[in-house]
Amino acid sequence: MIHGIGIVFLITSAITVAGALAAALLKNLIHCVLCLSITLAGLALLYLQLDAQFAGFAQILVYIGAVAILVVFAILLTRGAGIPEYRNVSSSWLVSLVIAAAIFALLTWAVIRSFPATAAGAAPGATVQSIGSALMSTYVLPLEIVAVLLTVALIGAVIVAMPESGAAGKSIEKGGAQ
């Protein structure tokens, strides 16, 4: 069924699961974000063990380098720094436990059902070159749509952050341009 679970896989998945549990259970919100970064790094290590170099490094570059920083900024700009949260146990914990167990069972069933009957042969090479040529030939439409989406996001960010024109905007501008 499941072949070749090595010691490296066990250590990496232990790190990932521990980080995810810590991210959900810790009191201090910034500690939760840092443990989430450990989880993301564990995921990247799992991708690298499966020889998917592009996915692994893109995970580190995008998730740890950008998404974790984004979450940190969001926490700091909305809640301020260094105030530990008090955790209350939710009153509907039984219902949430049942729902979480149901989703876990569904995902486990889907994953186990997809195991091949025999051990797979040589892994298909997912080199960066093959990803690049696939992006340029088969998947060029999704590539262009993602490009349009990025442009829209950039323009939206500029519009949201732009100071308003008018007297109020001008005084804010003058004060802020020191």
Next chain:
Amino acid sequence: MSFIQSMDQIFITLQHWIAGLFPLWLQPAVMAILAVVAILGAFPAIFAVTTVLERKGLGRMQNRLGPNRVGPLGILQPVADGIKSLTKEDIVPFTADGLVHFLAPLVLVTAVFLGFAVLPIGRNMVLVNMDAGLFFFFAIGASVELSIFMAGWSSRNKYSLLGAMRAIAQMISYEVPLLLSSVVAVMITGSLSTTKIVEAQSGFTGIFPHWYVFTPWGFAGFILFVIAALAETNRSPFDLPEGESELVAGYFTEYSGFKFALFFLGEYLGMLSIAGFGITLFLGGWGAPFSFLGFIPSWLWFFLKLFAAISFFIWLRGTLPRLRQDQLMNFAWKFMLPMALLNLVVAGAWRFLGEGWQRWIICSVVLLAAYFLLGRTLMRHQKLGPRSYRYAE
């Protein structure tokens, strides 16, 4: 092998000889450990030399002597600095977050040392020959930002937090032109592996090398890469996050003793590794600049180029004034990003225009026109006249 080739491969031969003393099943581990020990020994030694070079160089540029007490001409100053940082009391603020405060310099130094793994120091001398080596380096560089945030936040100090925010904003902004300007070299080579990029630049026409910096797109890419690298490592003129006159010391205000030394080490090693990558991508890595100088070993060329790059960085630090935060951001997003994207288009045009002198003219003209137009457009509101001096009467 002739004498020149044996000098070129002397470290590889040494590594194989030492590994040969161990049983067969242990040999790959021993070879890897030897290479790691060599990196851990060589680059901090270069860091020590860099600190004394920087202090003497900056002193000379500011019309004063640098450190000259310890050893002849102050050469042993790093030894004194090391002893000082080891024996200083390690002060942690009472309200600081202890674990995160402790981990921040460790994460920084670990991430920076990991980046040296894909740097080709000489012919056949790279620790791990990954297919996506360059991508690995930039991914690890993105993890440095997290350690800076950890340092700034865990100190519970408004100056540290402000410095950390500025540093992160600056590093994120300049990461985009850094990656885009290095993508041109990858595009023309056709591979992300650092060894292949260096090998693609190792030919010669006549006596001139095929380095990427000698092409129009390579020259523009190199300049953009150097500026973005200076901003990524918080190096002057982009050192507002750690400016001594602005923010005390920015995100490492509350660090003392050995942790401060670790931050210092991490910052300088980051500068060395990103200079090494600039050399690999654009300046031909370990290749000789002229074909008749090929008798000098490849690793010696790499270190000479690294030394030149460090001297250039020190020169910039002593010469240029510091940029303000909004000037920094404007420069990154309004000038460097369009130039980097245009550079990609020009590199693609270079590839498809075929050999000949036309492509040199077209690519150079497009890049120069874009540079002047973009520069003039962005500067049209600045009132810059001729310099005027006022002297005391």
